[in-house]
Amino acid sequence: MASITVLGSGSWGTALSIVLADNGHDVLLWGRSKKAADEINSSHTNEKYLPGITLPESITATIDLEKAVGHGDTLLFVVPTKAMRAVLKEVNGLLDRPVMMIHASKGIEPDTYLRVSQIIEEEVPAEKRRAVVVLSGPSHAEEVSLRQPTTVTSSSLNTEAAEEVQDLFMNQHFRVYTNPDLTGVEIGGSLKNIIAIGAGMTSGLGYGDNAKAALMTRGLAEIARLGMKLGANPLTFAGLSGLGDLIVTCTSVHSRNWRAGNMIGKGQSIDEVLNEMGMVVEGIRTTKAAYQLAGREEVDMPITKGLYDVLFNDKPPHEAVEELMGRVRKREVEDLKLGESDPLNDFEP
Template structure:
């Protein structure tokens, strides 16, 4: 059995800790809040994030990074993208040997356009990381914590490392596939949050299933278009970390990105939405990064562009929809070929 430091005690970090503990691993869950850590250790609850869920007693929580990292076999990063560099700078102080760095965060860094695996490589020298692996796919923390059937992907440029992570997590209710397409898996996981904000917005505007289906379908086309441009395998976007994650994030009230979009569609301001959410909405920051990256790479992403205008330039959701619907006529099949989706 392995000793794993799980860095990030939010809903997803806690849910993944449950999976690891169920598999008999030594789990050290690190968080910033003394009150939260005490609740986890004494009451075996993390009530702010996973209400009414009893955590395995083998999960031990820490606010002390040095203790959490002491002689671990692997580290799992489950913190918001904007906090990733800060946390990594703490982590590197306490690594004594090369270990796998696993992450379950979904985002792109604005300005640099780096994926999370690239941020890890940027902050952690090769002498301290044996590999970088991402786990991604359709997976609400609330359902994982209830041991409901869930399937995700483990991806790394190091196939052996991807299989190691597969073995760490896989059990009867948590199935893990491997995929060597690290770019595609990370891009799919990050950009689906943008489309989920849009899906929530259509609901808040009172639109029905037609609008949602169109948004998701054309949203997937945008994700694939940018991903292929960056070197991803187009087939990845038809898999768990592409289409699968898009479906679950665009159709469920568990999705904080969907909930944020829904509130925006109902006319609430960005400040009000963020205040009421009380949690990081990763898709907002990713929208900015994807907008910048699309301009840089000259990739057409009309839905992302429209959402960027709503989120950062106070355009009304109604105006954004009108602009999208009034775009110049296109041919869907020819466009799909350009994006890399070749149907014979």
């Protein structure tokens, strides 16, 4: 049994706490809200984020970060990417020993273009980190909390650490694979949120399955192009943290990013959407970061650019779709710009 602190008491942090508690681990769940912590401790529920779900009684909650950091030798970060730096700075000031650092947040930081693992490495010195591991894949918190079958990926530059995290989470409902491609896993998990906003937007505009299929397929090509430019293995994007996560996020009403895009497609402003949802929509911030990063790396990402214009330049959604459909003709497979040594070259167009 391990003592694990989960930092972030939203839907995903709470759902992962359930998995860990089911596996017999000592789980302490940290968040900013005293009301939420009291509810978890007294009623064993977190109705704001997981309505109707009863949590294992072994899960306890606290708002005391010092207590949370001192709880064990494994910290699982499940906070929004925009809050990650601030939380890490606080944690670093409290750490007096090396700990396993896992994150399950999906996003890229605007302006710095850093993935979450890179933010962790910037804010927490190496002597306080046993390893950095990402947990990612097609996984809605609502379904995980109901113990429905879910499969994800554990990735790290440290193979033993990835396998250790695999063992922490693996059970009959929650299957975990390992993948050494940390860059690809984080890029896939982050950028699929952009495409999910687009998928929701097409539905909000009244378009059907044809448009959604086209958006998802071409979106995956964009994700792969940028990921490969950053050194990722192209086959990662055909796996759980690429295609798998893209499917689940673009096709489900559980997805905050899909819901946000759907509301935008129906004519609501970003501010109206965020106020109504009352939750973080990672894809909005990631769209800005990916647009900036694509420009720096000179990678063609027309869907990302179109969504950036809708979200940040007030372009009407239907105009962005019309521009995408009116782009110059080109071949499908050459988009990936694969070299002779790339494994995907074995596929016929």
